[in-house]
Amino acid sequence: MERVMGQDDDEERQPLGGSRRLVQRMVSSGGDVGNGNSVVWPTVDGPLGLSEERSLEYARSFFKWGFCLLPLLWAVNCFYFWPVLRNRSSASSFRRIRPYVVGSSVAFLIFTILLSSWALTFAIGGERLFGPAWKELVMYNVADKLGLTGWM
Amino acid sequence: MDNSVISSSSASSSSSLIIETLGEEILRIVRPVSFCMFLVVVLVSALSSSDPSSFTSVASIVYSEAPSDSIWSKLSGAFLNSLVFVAVITLLTFLLVLLFYLRCTLCLKSYMAFSSFVVLSFLGGEISLLLLSRFALPLDIFSFLLLLLNFSVVGVLSVFLSKMPISLTQGYLVVIAVLVAYCFTLLPEWTTWALLVSMAVYDLAAVLLPVGPLRILVELAISRDEEIPALVYEARPVEPISSHRRRLWRERRDFEVNPGTITPNAPIIDQLLQETSKAIAGEGSVGDSSTPELEAPLVPRLPGMQEMEDVAEGIGLGSSGAIKLGLGTSSSTACWLGEQQW
Numbered sequence: 240m241e242r243v244m245g246q247d248d249d250e251e252r253q254p255l256g257g258s259r260r261l262v263q264r265m266v267s268s269g270g271d272v273g274n275g276n277s278v279v280w281p282t283v284d285g286p287l288g289l290s291e292e293r294s295l296e297y298a299r300s301f302f303k304w305g306f307c308l309l310p311l312l313w314a315v316n317c318f319y320f321w322p323v324l325r326n327r328s329s330a331s332s333f334r335r336i337r338p339y340v341v342g343s344s345v346a347f348l349i350f351t352i353l354l355s356s357w358a359l360t361f362a363i364g365g366e367r368l369f370g371p372a373w374k375e376l377v378m379y380n381v382a383d384k385l386g387l388t389g390w391m
Numbered sequence: 392m393d394n395s396v397i398s399s400s401s402a403s404s405s406s407s408l409i410i411e412t413l414g415e416e417i418l419r420i421v422r423p424v425s426f427c428m429f430l431v432v433v434l435v436s437a438l439s440s441s442d443p444s445s446f447t448s449v450a451s452i453v454y455s456e457a458p459s460d461s462i463w464s465k466l467s468g469a470f471l472n473s474l475v476f477v478a479v480i481t482l483l484t485f486l487l488v489l490l491f492y493l494r495c496t497l498c499l500k501s502y503m504a505f506s507s508f509v510v511l512s513f514l515g516g517e518i519s520l521l522l523l524s525r526f527a528l529p530l531d532i533f534s535f536l537l538l539l540l541n542f543s544v545v546g547v548l549s550v551f552l553s554k555m556p557i558s559l560t561q562g563y564l565v566v567i568a569v570l571v572a573y574c575f576t577l578l579p580e581w582t583t584w585a586l587l588v589s590m591a592v593y594d595l596a597a598v599l600l601p602v603g604p605l606r607i608l609v610e611l612a613i614s615r616d617e618e619i620p621a622l623v624y625e626a627r628p629v630e631p632i633s634s635h636r637r638r639l640w641r642e643r644r645d646f647e648v649n650p651g652t653i654t655p656n657a658p659i660i661d662q663l664l665q666e667t668s669k670a671i672a673g674e675g676s677v678g679d680s681s682t683p684e685l686e687a688p689l690v691p692r693l694p695g696m697q698e699m700e701d702v703a704e705g706i707g708l709g710s711s712g713a714i715k716l717g718l719g720t721s722s723s724t725a726c727w728l729g730e731q732q733w
Contacts, residue, residue, distance in 0.1 A: 283556060287627070287628075288554065288556075288557075289554050293554070297554065308537065309540070309541055309544055309545070311541035311542070311545045312541075312545060312548075315549075315555070315556065318559070319555070319556045354534060357533075358530065358531065358534050361529065361530075361531045362528075376531045376533075377529050377531060377532075378529075378532055378535045379520070379524040382520045382524060383524075387517065388524065
């Protein structure tokens with residue numbers, strides 16, 4: 240019961256399916272599996288992070304809430320579950336988390352490309368491209384106009 | 392004979408290991424505080440051209456300093472300011488203790504989430520606007536608002552959701568400390584110094600006196616086995632040696648530390664560090680009457696030194712093995728550094 244990698248390749252090698260299920264249950268409960276184990280934790284914090292079942296809930300909610308104008312949650316998702324992304328030959332329970340994490344990374348990439356292209360166009364194009372509207376949109380002018388930094 | 396040799400060698404090796412783990416734990420606390428101080432100094436030097444007397448808050452309603460005042464009036468004015476400030480803090484802390492006593496944890500948590508959001512969005516927004524103006528970066532309003540919204544929401548989530556990446560939580564706590572410390576550097580100079588001194592005195596009084604609100608809060612939390620809802624920086628625990636036993640402050644319960652298992656809801660207050668939360672009301676935000684900010688002060692307690700194998704207990708690391716640090720110390724030391732007229 241020392242090796243706790245619930246990989247599908249091990250299915251043939253494992254003599255007792257029962258012990259493997261028990262081991263997987265211990266892994267998913269995130270409890271103490273013993274010292275010097277080779278548990279693969281789904282989060283980047285390792286044993287300090289989430290267990291696999293709770294990771295699924297977190298991955299799912301980060302992915303969904305990212306659509307509410309919060310793309311940084313997608314980035315947090317990718318960062319937090321980096322072992323899931325990196326571990327291509329994933330454990331069977333990683334297989335449930337993986338779609339959300341991969342989806343988050345794709346969505347965050349798309350968002351970054353869109354935002355940076357818009358911001359660079361705005362910054363480099365300047366007044367030549369936008370005309371007088373540029374002065375209305377640039378942040379430091381807006382701040383001066385509305386007096387946002389006045390009290391500091 | 393062999394046994395004594397073995398035990399003495401193991402004792403010396405365990406003592407060197409103790410020193411190493413202690414050193415590592417201390418480093419893990421010193422690092423974020425130093426980083427906070429560095430950031431505040433950088434901010435102050437970057438934004439130093441603004442008019443210093445335009446910032447009003449509850450800390451300067453009684454007396455606002457003018458450069459032409461005499462030293463005596465400055466001193467007395469600063470003293471009055473700090474007195475008012477400490478009085479407000481005491482009142483609010485007692486209010487928090489009352490809420491905690493009445494088990495209104497939802498109330499407390501939502502208030503803290505709200506004030507963290509305000510600190511991160513309004514203060515963070517202000518400071519980033521100042522930086523944008525200072526360095527003339529042509530960012531447009533849509534991306535700015537989007538980034539600010541993301542930054543604040545993820546910040547609030549990371550500080551209050553129980554399981555976010557540890558580095559993210561630590562980073563956001565450092566950012567909150569930097570923002571609050573920078574605000575304090577904007578106060579008139581004498582008031583800032585008087586405030587720092589009086590806050591230190593108040594912290595000592597609040598924790599050590601039996602009638603002090605912080606002491607009551609911590610005792611309540613310990614007796615109920617609950618965690619205080621507060622802005623607390625928790626350093627990553629160093630791998631503990633399995634034979635060490637950790638003890639609670641006053642509880643004298645022994646916990647076995649299992650390497651690799653951390654109780655995320657550890658209800659234990661460390662012997663060395665106690666924390667609480669207070670609200671500082673600041674005035675003058677756009678359109679609103681007050682902008683509450685949060686600060687969790689730290690009072691380091693000197694542990695009783697015991698014999699060698701009890702050193703770990705003496706330092707009082709809780710059963711989670713992590714040192715916890717309230718945000719007030721890093722804020723105040725960073726503010727003090729920022730005041731140094733770089």
